[in-house]
Amino acid sequence: MRVAPLGAWYADDPAEAARQAVLSARPTHQHPEGIAGAVAVSVTAALVAAAGATPPEPAALLDAVLALVPRSAVEVGLRRAASMLDYDDVTTVAAVLGCGRRTTAQDTVPFTIWSAARAVGDFERAFWTTARAGGDIDTTCAIVGGIVAASPAGAPPPAWREQTEPLPAWAELACETPADRPLPPGPGLR
Template identity: 70%
Template sequence: MIPDPRNSERLLRALASLRGLALGDALGSQFFVPANYPALQSGALPPGVWQWTDDTEMACSVVAVLHAHGSVDQDDLAASFAQRHDFDRGYGPAVNRMLRLIRQEGADWRTLAAEMFNGQGSWGNGAAMRVAPLGAWYAGEPEKAAEQAELSAYTTHQHREAVAGAVAVAVAAAIAAGADGREGPTALLDAVIALVPRSAVQAGLRRARDLLDYADVATVAAVLGCGRRTSAHDTVPFALWVAARGLGDYEGAFWTTARAGGDVDTTCAIVGGIVAARPDGAPPAEWLGRSEPLPAWVPLG
């Protein structure tokens, strides 16, 4: 196979998104520390090094597989998830079990993912939380991002809603990373909605588009959900509402997301990955310096 010369640029974009995702994840997770909550609500940053969670660990595998293959290789992606799996990073019990069985017993990811939740597959937000760097990899190619996001989702989440959530996030990141600065929030969400299959996620995105002129984040979160149920359709529409309004302003987008509550590390990871995919969406350097570094096995070019 002849290497695609575009992959070096793709990797740089994916890494920019990954850093934004990891920072959103790590800083967002600080909202679950009771001692930090009052300060965070006022906009003060917590002390120490902010550690990322499973959101970032799995996103790192997505980037590593894209770098190795140029596209999603499902077997390699599932193997990477299992090999890199750190129980203490906050994985859900179903995914913990799945990755342990793959790693220790050589179980087939296809069977395990299909059997989850009585054969319905998981509709959790895990496939969406890790996929923004894939969208950045396919900057300006939203259809390709949608196709590859679906493949990436199926390795762990096979419910229609989880797949739709992953597609939505990847498409948003692909559009943001390839933007020329002329797109607005409505145009972004319209483009995402057009590529997301009919689902509760798509219906939520339509509501998100209709709420773009709302200033009260609490009201929007109450209508769309902000991850309290950890489902794709309770997470992705709100995250894309924030990202669409916050392109070019990582710091503002983070605080808007975090103060809504819910599954804060995941919503902030999704928003951070989309916003940072855009050239003018880099996170504050001080914040990056206080976040846990990416693992050494992540390809840096």
């Protein structure tokens, strides 16, 4: 659920996004399917970010993701997702792919990548399509939102952003580069 920004960071190297996803998932997702799910989400976000202002074609995006996902039930689900890109009925897709009700990667990730791939560049559409499926909505919408927001055109709508709380001061500091921050006084720091 938290790996999409990592993938976007490695937009210039989707294979590295996959490697970093494995490293980031190991402490909390010991199961190979959880790790495969993290790889799939990270690589998808990397490819979406790399595409820039022109959203990738859904089928090409899924093919590129599948090239980097390890053999797993997640991979099988992604192959099914690729075969369902022309389905418009989200309920049917969720019934086939899963939508997080079982709280496993193989029951969550294929559906989220299907939903994101069909709506890159349209955050609101991606969000509402995902939410309509039901299941583990906070997780599926977080994954889809992270992937779609990796695209320059994928930001949440302005009306949504205007209704969010301001970031705390510590988060603003995280947006600065280390060179922008003065060193705190202390022994050995100056």
